[in-house]
Amino acid sequence: MLYTIAIQNLRLQVSVPDSTDTAALDKVVREFNDHLMTFNGGRSVELFESKEVKLLIFTLISFILGMQKKQEQTHETAAALAKENEKVN
Numbered sequence: 001m002l003y004t005i006a007i008q009n010l011r012l013q014v015s016v017p018d019s020t021d022t023a024a025l026d027k028v029v030r031e032f033n034d035h036l037m038t039f040n041g042g043r044s045v046e047l048f049e050s051k052e053v054k055l056l057i058f059t060l061i062s063f064i065l066g067m068q069k070k071q072e073q074t075h076e077t078a079a080a081l082a083k084e085n086e087k088v089n
Contacts, residue, residue, distance in 0.1 A: 008045045
């Protein structure tokens with residue numbers, strides 16, 4: 001499936017698996033845009049479309065999604081351990 005990453009003035013189309021949670025991607029892109037505006041005094045950032053900028057954006061979004069997934073897995077593991085401890089006690 002094609003997904004459009006809209007970072008400020010850039011629109012980058014990427015191919016993602018059909019099973020991708022686009023709501024999570026939308027949330028990450030929205031948060032990234034908010035952070036860029038925060039660092040630019042509340043104004044939109046004018047980005048230049050180059051291979052380096054695209055790679056940076058893809059890398060950042062992949063990193064953020066990876067961090068979110070790791071947090072979810074850690075939370076699920078902790079919940080499972082807590083449930084196991086309850087059964088033992």
